[in-house]
Amino acid sequence: MDAESLLLSLELASGSGQGLSPDRRASLLTSLTLVKRDYRYNRVLFWGRILGVVADYYIAQGLSENQLAPRKTLYSLNCVEWSLLPPATEEMAAQTAVVKGRFMGDPSHEYEHTELQRVNEGDKAFEEEVVVQIKEETRLVSVIDQIDKAVAIIPRGALFKTPFGPIHINRTFEGLPLSEAKKLSSYFHFREPVELRNKTLLEKASLDPSLDFMDSLEHDIPKGSWSVQMERGNALVVLRSLLWPGLTFYHTPNTKSYGYVYVGTGEKNIDLPFML
Numbered sequence: 001m002d003a004e005s006l007l008l009s010l011e012l013a014s015g016s017g018q019g020l021s022p023d024r025r026a027s028l029l030t031s032l033t034l035v036k037r038d039y040r041y042n043r044v045l046f047w048g049r050i051l052g053v054v055a056d057y058y059i060a061q062g063l064s065e066n067q068l069a070p071r072k073t074l075y076s077l078n079c080v081e082w083s084l085l086p087p088a089t090e091e092m093a094a095q096t097a098v099v100k101g102r103f104m105g106d107p108s109h110e111y112e113h114t115e116l117q118r119v120n121e122g123d124k125a126f127e128e129e130v131v132v133q134i135k136e137e138t139r140l141v142s143v144i145d146q147i148d149k150a151v152a153i154i155p156r157g158a159l160f161k162t163p164f165g166p167i168h169i170n171r172t173f174e175g176l177p178l179s180e181a182k183k184l185s186s187y188f189h190f191r192e193p194v195e196l197r198n199k200t201l202l203e204k205a206s207l208d209p210s211l212d213f214m215d216s217l218e219h220d221i222p223k224g225s226w227s228v229q230m231e232r233g234n235a236l237v238v239l240r241s242l243l244w245p246g247l248t249f250y251h252t253p254n255t256k257s258y259g260y261v262y263v264g265t266g267e268k269n270i271d272l273p274f275m276l
Contacts, residue, residue: 001259003032003044003060009259012236012250020049024058027079032060035074035082043169047073048246048262050140052105057140059262067159068167068192068214073144077105085137088145096142099134103266107137143266151241152190153217153249155181155258161213173256181237181253184226188214195219222273243272 001009006029010020020028028046036044041062050057055077062072074082098113110133117130160170180186195215196204217226217239227240234253241247246264251257269275 001046001261003028003036003046005257005259006032006046008257009046009250009261012252012257013238013248013259013261024079028058031076031080031082035060035062039072039084041072043067045071045259046261047144048264050103050143050262050266051264052103055105057103057105059144065168066166067169068190071148073141075107075140083107085141085144088141092138092142093146095132095134096139099139101267103140104136107135107140109136110134111136111139140266146268147244147247147262147266149189149191151244151247151260151262153187153239153260154190154214155251156186156188157211158258159214160210162210167213175255175257176251176253178234178253181251182228182230183218184220184228185216185218187217187239187249189217190214225272242275243269245269 001013007025010025032044032046035041039062042065043063045061045063047059047061050059058076058079060074060076060082062074063069070087073085075085076082098115099111113132113134114129115132116127119126119128155173155176157173157176158170159167161167175181176186191214193213193215196213220226222243225241225243227242229238229240230236231238237251237253239249244262244264247260247262249258249260
C-alpha cells in the first residue's frame, strides 16, 4: 500500500483483524516520508509486517519511475530506523528452503541445519554430516521475494506500458467497475510476466498490450488459492491469499484506491492443495 495514503489504506485492509497501534502508524508516516526523500524513490510502499517470536519486522519497498523495475526492500524493528536488504538470489532461496518455523525477530540470529556432503579423499568417497548456519536476514530476503512473486497484485489498468518499454502509473485509472472488480481476471501479479510468455499468438490477439502485460490471477495454481469477498455493502472488494495466509488486497470499485499488505508469520501454506 502506498505510504502517502497509509492511514486510509490500513483502515480499508483492517478486515483481516491485523492492525497497527496509533504510535506505530505515526512513526511509519514520518519515517517512510524520510525514506522516500533520502533514497530518492519515486514511490514508497508499506509492504507489511512479518511476525516474530521476539520482535516483528516492518517491511517497506521503494519503487523507481519504472514500476516493474526491481524493488528495493527495507526493514525496521521500530518503524523509525530502516535498513536496506540485499537483492534476493536463487542461491538464497535454495539455502533458506530448509528453514521451517517462526521468525525470531533478530536479523543476526542463525539457524543451524545439518546436511550430508560428499567428501573425496584420494580414491575414496564418503558422506559426512556438516552443520550449515543460515542468517535470519537471508531468510527474510528470500521470504519477502517469494511472497512478492506469488501474491503481490494490482488491478488491471492501474499501470500502463509505453511503446518504449517502461511501466508507469496510469494517471487515467479510475478504478474497476463493480461487475469487473469481482472477477479474478481483473487482477494481475505485480511482477514481470511468466505465464504470459507461454500464451499463443491467438490468445494474445485479444489482449491490450498497453494494459495486459502481466499475468492474471485467473489461472493461478492451485485453483481456488484466492478468496474474493465484497465488504461494506459492496463498496469494497477484498482478496485474501490462502497460499500465503496474511496477504490482504483491497480495492474500492470506481475509485483509484487499492493496495495490499502482508501481516503474517512468513510461512507458506504448503497443505493448501489438500484443503481445497
